Amino acid sequence: MKKFYRSFTYALKGIKELYKSQRNFRIQTNIGLLVMIMAFLLDLPGNEIMWLSFATMIVLVMEGLNTTIEKIMDFINPDYNPVVGIIKDISAAMVLIAAVFSVVIGIVIFGNAIFGLSSRYGIIIAIIFLASIKLFSREKGGKGSGKDD
Numbered sequence: 001m002k003k004f005y006r007s008f009t010y011a012l013k014g015i016k017e018l019y020k021s022q023r024n025f026r027i028q029t030n031i032g033l034l035v036m037i038m039a040f041l042l043d044l045p046g047n048e049i050m051w052l053s054f055a056t057m058i059v060l061v062m063e064g065l066n067t068t069i070e071k072i073m074d075f076i077n078p079d080y081n082p083v084v085g086i087i088k089d090i091s092a093a094m095v096l097i098a099a100v101f102s103v104v105i106g107i108v109i110f111g112n113a114i115f116g117l118s119s120r121y122g123i124i125i126a127i128i129f130l131a132s133i134k135l136f137s138r139e140k141g142g143k144g145s146g147k148d149d
């Protein structure tokens, strides 16, 4: 039990470090808090609260992972290196994907609860995002870079 308590305090230290050093983590925490307060005030059903909690937490988890990867890369290779750049970019991309997922969940749930909107608006955002990935990642050959590992 003592060991569990110690691990918990280390984890809290990590959260404190993330909150103090990462602006994005602070913003995401505040948005998450707002989302949860709104869910409470709107008295949303349990399954919607679960989706909103999942969406909020996954963004915070991905931001933590992104920060960890950035710190590891800066530690093992403080100089400019294109591979480090690619690793950091991909790491940031994962946060963006989680954020878009959260926006889709937010639009579906709050859109319906506040404005009576159809869930289709959430689907539209997801389609636009996924289509944008294809559109902006197109190479001349039309099938990505052809450099898959």
Ligand SMILES: Nc1ncnc2c1ncn2[C@@H]1O[C@H](COP(=O)(O)OP(=O)(O)OP(=O)(O)O)[C@@H](O)[C@H]1O
Pocket: 022, 070, 077, 078, 079, 080, 081, 082, 083, 084, 085, 086, 088, 089, 092
């Ligand atoms: N050592 C490096 N070599 C090559 N490119 C890098 C390097 N460090 C950063 N970059 C590029 O700059 C971008 C931003 O990196 P950085 O580590 O500053 O992330 P950040 O999101 O600004 O971090 P922070 O959370 O500290 O503000 C990376 O996604 C990458 O494209």
